[in-house]
Amino acid sequence: xxxxxxxxxxxxxxxxxxxxxxxxxxxxxxxxxxxxxxxxxxxxxxxxxxxxxxxxxxxxxxxxxxxxxxxxxxxxxxxxxxxxxxxxxxxxxxxxxxxxxxxxxxxxxxxxxxxxxxxxxxxxxxxxxxxxxxxxxxxxxxxxxxxxxxxxxxxxxxxxxxxxxxxxxxxxxxxxxxxxxxxxxxxxxxxxxxxxxxxxxxxxxxxxxxxxxxxxxxxxxxxxxxxxxxxxxxxxxxxxxxxxxxxxxxxxxxxxxxxxxxxxxxxxxxxxxxxxxxxxxxxxxxxxxxxxxxxxxxxxxxxxxxxxxxxxxxxxxxxxxxxxxxxxxxxxx
Amino acid sequence: xxxxxxxxxxxxxxxxxxxxxxxxxxxxxxxxxxxxxxxxxxxxxxxxxxxxxxxxxxxxxxxxxxxxxxxxxxxxxxxxxxxxxxxxxxxxxxxxxxxxxxxxxxxxxxxxxxxxxxxxxxxxxxxxxxxxxxxxxxxxxxxxxxxxxxxxxxxxxxxxxxxxxxxxxxxxxxxxxxxxxxxxxxxxxxxxxxxxxxxxxxxxxxxxxxxxxxxxxxxxxxxxxxxxxxxxxxxxxxxx
Numbered sequence: 001x002x003x004x005x006x007x008x009x010x011x012x013x014x015x016x017x018x019x020x021x022x023x024x025x026x027x028x029x030x031x032x033x034x035x036x037x038x039x040x041x042x043x044x045x046x047x048x049x050x051x052x053x054x055x056x057x058x059x060x061x062x063x064x065x066x067x068x069x070x071x072x073x074x075x076x077x078x079x080x081x082x083x084x085x086x087x088x089x090x091x092x093x094x095x096x097x098x099x100x101x102x103x104x105x106x107x108x109x110x111x112x113x114x115x116x117x118x119x120x121x122x123x124x125x126x127x128x129x130x131x132x133x134x135x136x137x138x139x140x141x142x143x144x145x146x147x148x149x150x151x152x153x154x155x156x157x158x159x160x161x162x163x164x165x166x167x168x169x170x171x172x173x174x175x176x177x178x179x180x181x182x183x184x185x186x187x188x189x190x191x192x193x194x195x196x197x198x199x200x201x202x203x204x205x206x207x208x209x210x211x212x213x214x215x216x217x218x219x220x221x222x223x224x225x226x227x228x229x230x231x232x233x234x235x236x237x238x239x240x241x242x243x244x245x246x247x248x249x250x251x252x253x254x255x256x257x258x259x260x261x262x263x264x265x266x267x268x269x270x271x272x273x274x275x276x277x278x279x280x281x282x283x284x285x286x287x288x289x290x291x292x293x294x295x296x297x298x299x300x301x302x303x304x305x306x307x308x309x310x311x312x313x314x315x316x317x318x319x320x321x322x323x324x325x326x327x328x329x330x331x332x333x
Numbered sequence: 334x335x336x337x338x339x340x341x342x343x344x345x346x347x348x349x350x351x352x353x354x355x356x357x358x359x360x361x362x363x364x365x366x367x368x369x370x371x372x373x374x375x376x377x378x379x380x381x382x383x384x385x386x387x388x389x390x391x392x393x394x395x396x397x398x399x400x401x402x403x404x405x406x407x408x409x410x411x412x413x414x415x416x417x418x419x420x421x422x423x424x425x426x427x428x429x430x431x432x433x434x435x436x437x438x439x440x441x442x443x444x445x446x447x448x449x450x451x452x453x454x455x456x457x458x459x460x461x462x463x464x465x466x467x468x469x470x471x472x473x474x475x476x477x478x479x480x481x482x483x484x485x486x487x488x489x490x491x492x493x494x495x496x497x498x499x500x501x502x503x504x505x506x507x508x509x510x511x512x513x514x515x516x517x518x519x520x521x522x523x524x525x526x527x528x529x530x531x532x533x534x535x536x537x538x539x540x541x542x543x544x545x546x547x548x549x550x551x552x553x554x555x556x557x558x559x560x561x562x563x564x565x566x567x568x569x570x571x572x573x
Contacts, residue, residue: 084414
C-alpha cells in the first residue's frame with residue numbers, strides 16, 4: 001500500500017532522512033517510532049507530498065507522490081504534528097471546507113455526520129475551533145483526515161499534549177480506524193506503539209534502525225525482565241533471599257524510599273516470571289512484600305540496545321547485532 | 334480551488350479585515366472625492382483637473398490599504414500550519430495561490446465597484462466625461478491587481494502578518510514614487526531600468542481617457558510575474 005524506497009532529504013547540509021526504505025501492507029497499523037528530531041515528521045511530510053525528497057521515491061497504492069501528486073494525495077488522510085485548523089471557523093464550516101477542498105464526492109451531510117460520530121465531536125459541531133480544548137482540536141484534526149475516506153491515514157504524534165484520559169481515547173480511536181484503513185502513526189512514546197501497532201519502524205538520526213513486528217521487537221529488547229520490589233525486613237537477609245530465589249539473575253538494593261520498606265531491583269532470567277516465587281519466598285520468611293512493579297522498558301532502552309548495542313549491557317542477543325559501521329547497508333533489506 | 338477561494342472570501346467578513354478595508358477605502362475615497370472633484374469644478378462639467386488629483390491620491394491610499402487584504406493570505410497559513418492541509422490536499426499549488434489572489438481581488442474589485450457610486454452622483458448634477466472616469470477606474474483596477482500580487486508574494490515570504498503588511502506598503506509606495514525619484518539619476522542605464530518599474534508612468538494614459546493596450550499588458554504581466562514568484566517560493570521551500 002505504501003512503498004518508500006531509498007528516501008533521502010537534506011536541509012542544506014543537514015541530513016534529516018538518510019536512505020529510508022520500508023513497505024506497508026494494506027490494513028496494517030505501523031508505528032513510526034523515534035526520539036524528537038529523528039526525522040519522523042520529515043519522512044511523513046515527504047510521504048504526504050508536503051515536502052519533496054532529495055532522492056528516493058514514495059508511492060501510495062502504486063502512485064508516485066511526485067509524479068502524480070493529486071491522485072496520490074486523494075488516497076491520504078494526514079494529521080500533521082499541529083492539527084491544521086482555522087481558529088475562526090466553526091467545526092461544521094471547517095469540515096465542510098475540507099470536504100470541498102478534497103473534492104469529495106460522497107454524500108456531504110451524511111459523510112460529515114458519520115465522521116463526527118466516529119471521532120465523537122458531535123457535541124461541539126457548531127462551536128468555533130478557537131474555543132475548543134486541545135483534545136477536541138486533535139479530534140477535529142483527525143476528523144479532517146478522515147474526510148473522503150482515504151485508504152491511508154497518517155498521524156504525526158497524535159497524542160502529544162493530551163491528558164491521560166484523552167490519550168487513551170485517541171489510541172482507541174486509532175485502533176478502531178485501523179480496522180478499515182492502513183495507518184501510519186508517528187510517536188516517541190513506546191507504550192503507544194505497543195498498544196496500537198502491528199509493526200514498528202524505529203528511526204534514529206534519519207536512519208531506520210529496526211523494522212519488525214511489535215511483539216518481536218519488544219521481546220528482543222525486553223529479554224530479561226526487571227522488577228522493582230518494596231519489601232519490609234532486614235536488608236541483608238532479604239537480599240540473600242531474593243538472590244537465592246530460582247529464576248532471579250540479579251538483585252540489588254535501590255534504597256530506602258519509605259520509612260519501613262526498602263526498594264530492590266530484581267532482574268530475572270530470560271522469559272522467566274519470578275513474581276510468584278518471590279512472593280512465596282518472602283511470605284514464608286514473613287518479610288511483607290508491599291509493592292512489586294515492572295520496570296518499564298522505555299524508548300531510551302530500545303535505543304541504547306538497538307543503536308549502541310555495546311554501550312550498556314552485553315547480553316548475547318545484543319552482541320549479535322551488526323556493529324554501527326555496517327548497519328546502514330545491513331538494515332536496508 | 335473554489336473551496337479555498339470561498340473560505341478566503343468568508344474569512345474577510347468573519348474577521349474585521351474586510352470591513353476595515355472597505356470602510357476605510359470608501360470613507361477616504363469619499364473625502365478625497367469631495368475635496369478634489371466636487372470642489373474644483375464650478376461649471377458642472379467635472380473635467381480633467383480634479384479627477385487627476387482624486388485618482389492620484391487614491392493610488393496612495395491603495396498602497397496603504399491593499400496590504401491589509403494581502404498580509405495574512407499566506408503568512409497566517411504558515412504560522413498556523415494550515416498550509417500543511419492545503420498542500421497535502423488534492424489541489425495544485427497554482428490553484429491555491431490563484432484562489433487566494435482572486436479572493437483578495439474580489440474584495441478589492443467589489444469595493445471599487447461600490448465606490449463608482451460617487452460618479453453616478455455626478456451624472457445627476459452635471460455631465461462628467463465618463464470615458465475619462467472609466468479609463469481611470471480601469472487603471473486603478475489594474476494597479477490594484479498588481480499591488481495585490483505584490484502583497485501575496487511578500488506574504489509568502491514571512492509568517493508574520495505585520496512584516497508582510499509593512500513590507501508591502503514600502504514596496505507599493507516605492508513603486509508609485511520611483512517615477513518621480515528616478516529623474517534625479519544621472520546614469521541613463523539605471524534611469525531607464527528603474528523607470529520600467531514606475532507604475533505611475535504606465536498609469537498616465539488612463540488619466541487622459543486612453544485605454545492603452547501596452548499599459549494593460551504591462552500590469553497583467555506584472556501581476557503574473559509576482560504570482561509566479563509566489564509559486565516559486567513554495568516550490569523552493571518544498572525542495573530545499
